[in-house]
Amino acid sequence: MRKVLDKLIELQDIDGQLLKLEEARGDLPQKVNELASDIDDISNKLDQKKHDKKENESRKMAVDGETSLLKEKLKKYQNQLYQVKTNKEYDAMTLEIDNCEKKIEELEYEFLELEEDIIKLGNDISETEEKLNEQKQLLQKNEKHLSEMMEQTKEKEKLLKEQREIMIKDISRPLLTTYDRIRLNRGGRALAYLSNGSCSDCSTRIPPQRSMEIRMMNTIYYCEVCGRILVWKPEDKDKPPQ
Numbered sequence: 418m419r420k421v422l423d424k425l426i427e428l429q430d431i432d433g434q435l436l437k438l439e440e441a442r443g444d445l446p447q448k449v450n451e452l453a454s455d456i457d458d459i460s461n462k463l464d465q466k467k468h469d470k471k472e473n474e475s476r477k478m479a480v481d482g483e484t485s486l487l488k489e490k491l492k493k494y495q496n497q498l499y500q501v502k503t504n505k506e507y508d509a510m511t512l513e514i515d516n517c518e519k520k521i522e523e524l525e526y527e528f529l530e531l532e533e534d535i536i537k538l539g540n541d542i543s544e545t546e547e548k549l550n551e552q553k554q555l556l557q558k559n560e561k562h563l564s565e566m567m568e569q570t571k572e573k574e575k576l577l578k579e580q581r582e583i584m585i586k587d588i589s590r591p592l593l594t595t596y597d598r599i600r601l602n603r604g605g606r607a608l609a610y611l612s613n614g615s616c617s618d619c620s621t622r623i624p625p626q627r628s629m630e631i632r633m634m635n636t637i638y639y640c641e642v643c644g645r646i647l648v649w650k651p652e653d654k655d656k657p658p659q
C-alpha cells in the first residue's frame with residue numbers, strides 16, 4: 418500500500434504541474450469562444466439592419482414614384498375642374514381631388530418617416546460595424562495570445578500527460594477513479610498531508626491513533642472534513658507540533 422500511496426503522491430505532483438499549465442492559459446480559451454459568439458451575434462444584427470435599410474430605401478423610392486404620379490393626376494383633375502358642365506360633375510371632381518390630396522399627404526408623411534428611419538439605420542449600421550471591427554481585433558489579439566501560450570506549453574503538457582499515462586498503469590482502477598473524483602471536486606488536489614497532527618488542507622485535527630496509522634501508510638484514510646486522501650511525507654516528521 419505504501420508503494421501505491423507513493424505513486425499517488427507522484428501523480429498529484431504531475432497533476433499539479435498540469436493544472437499550473439492550464440492556469441497559465443487562464444480564461445483565454447473561454448474568452449476566445451465568447452468573443453467568437455459575440456461576433457456572430459453582432460454580424461447577424463448588422464445583416465438584419467442592412468436588410469431593413471434596403472427595404473426602407475426601396476419603399477421610399479416606390480412612395481416617391483407614387484406621389485409624383487398622384488401629383489400629375491391632381492393637376493389634371495384641377496384643370497378638368499374648370500371644364501365641368503354640371504354640379505354633379507363638379508362634386509365628383511372635387512371628391513377626386515380631395516382623395517388625391519389626402520393620399521398625397523399620407524404618402525409624403527410616410528416618405529419623411531422612411532427617410533428618418535433610413536438615417537437612423539445608417540447610423541446604427543456604422544456604430545455596429547465599428548463595434549464588430551473592435552471585437553474582431555480583440556479576438557485576433559486573444560487568439561494570437563492563446564496560440565502562443567499553447568505553443569509554449571504544448572510540449573511540456575504532452576510530456577506530463579505521457580508520464581501520467583505510464584504512472585496510472587500501476588494504480589488500481591477503483592483507486593484511480595476515487596483519486597480523480599476527489600481531484601476534480603477539490604480544486605485539483607486529491608491528496609492532503611498529515612502535517613503536525615492535522616490535515617494540511619483543511620487543518621482538521623487527526624486523532625493520534627489515526628495519525629500513527631497514516632504514518633505507516635498501510636491503509637487509505639480519508640480526511641473526514643475535506644474528503645482528501647491523507648498521506649504522510651517523512652520530511653514532516655521533524656516539524657515541531659503546533
Ligand SMILES: [Zn+2]
Pocket residue numbers: 609616617618619620621640641642643644645
Ligand atoms: Zn482535510
